[in-house]
Amino acid sequence: MTLQIVRPGNGVAPLLRAENVSLEYGSTRATHDVSFDVYRGDRFVLLGPSGCGKSSLLKAVAGFVQPQAGSIRINGESVRGPGPDRMVVFQEFDQLPPWKSVLENVMFPLLMTKQVSRHAAVERAMHWIVKVGLGGFEHAHPHTLSGGMKQRVAIARALAMQPQVLLMDEPFAALDALTRRKMQEELGRLWEELRFTLLFVTHSIEEALVVGNRILLLSPHPGQVRAELNSHQFDLVSAGSAEFQAATQRIHGLLFGEPVAPTQAGAHAERVERRIMDTRVRGNDTP
Numbered sequence: 001m002t003l004q005i006v007r008p009g010n011g012v013a014p015l016l017r018a019e020n021v022s023l024e025y026g027s028t029r030a031t032h033d034v035s036f037d038v039y040r041g042d043r044f045v046l047l048g049p050s051g052c053g054k055s056s057l058l059k060a061v062a063g064f065v066q067p068q069a070g071s072i073r074i075n076g077e078s079v080r081g082p083g084p085d086r087m088v089v090f091q092e093f094d095q096l097p098p099w100k101s102v103l104e105n106v107m108f109p110l111l112m113t114k115q116v117s118r119h120a121a122v123e124r125a126m127h128w129i130v131k132v133g134l135g136g137f138e139h140a141h142p143h144t145l146s147g148g149m150k151q152r153v154a155i156a157r158a159l160a161m162q163p164q165v166l167l168m169d170e171p172f173a174a175l176d177a178l179t180r181r182k183m184q185e186e187l188g189r190l191w192e193e194l195r196f197t198l199l200f201v202t203h204s205i206e207e208a209l210v211v212g213n214r215i216l217l218l219s220p221h222p223g224q225v226r227a228e229l230n231s232h233q234f235d236l237v238s239a240g241s242a243e244f245q246a247a248t249q250r251i252h253g254l255l256f257g258e259p260v261a262p263t264q265a266g267a268h269a270e271r272v273e274r275r276i277m278d279t280r281v282r283g284n285d286t287p
């Protein structure tokens, strides 16, 4: 395992740029000076212990909370509030209005934002309901569905809007272990097919490695960037491997143990002066 600097960009503009973001609730500082870039097609994970401001950062990207300092931009445009370009899947199963069927739930944002006609909304909603494996359940109501099925509805509802970024806040944390694994697999399958951009919050190191291609490690009180790493080589298949276990331990050390010294990162040093870890066992292929 090597430590390496990942230089951002290669001239490609990020889809989402969070720059020196500080978030506060009254006298509580949730995050301090957090910066990260998310590129189109990234599966970018915010990982850290409870209270490191993961959810607050996701809510700020969603436009639900405004930074006290710093900025969040999508395609260069400042985020000033919620928008259909950033759909959120939450952990809570009650995110689905219970009086609406699966079909009505998935159609709802399409109709609210007047993106398409009612007829087209039905078609698009049905497409996504089938895509998440819920074909045949379109007239069911949420209380008749399992937790995993409810999360599938929430994912279908979000993806049907074709957002610029799909935001997921611990979406599988309330599921049993087997269902959680299945949902991680399904999310990976959807991403392989559609290559959407994902910002995913979790406090599980294993989940971060399985879901993400890039991971931002945050330390708590207030949340600050501890490190950023590449994790694209891991998936559910590699989850039991020695390399995976080593990466898990390394991240655990970074989060809870080892001090991390600031590192120079060339021309972008000011923005990305973080310790960047590549969890792959790499030879001399470091950039």
Ligand SMILES: Nc1ncnc2c1ncn2[C@@H]1O[C@H](COP(=O)(O)OP(=O)(O)OP(=O)(O)O)[C@@H](O)[C@H]1O
Pocket (backbone or CB within 6 Å): 025, 028, 029, 030, 048, 049, 050, 051, 052, 053, 054, 055, 056, 057, 203
């Ligand atoms: N609505 C709120 N009002 C006041 N303080 C808040 C609010 N939401 C979050 N906080 C505080 O901000 C800090 C970061 O909370 P946040 O929920 O973003 O962290 P987190 O990393 O997502 O934690 P967890 O994994 O436990 O959800 C915490 O100290 C928390 O108590």
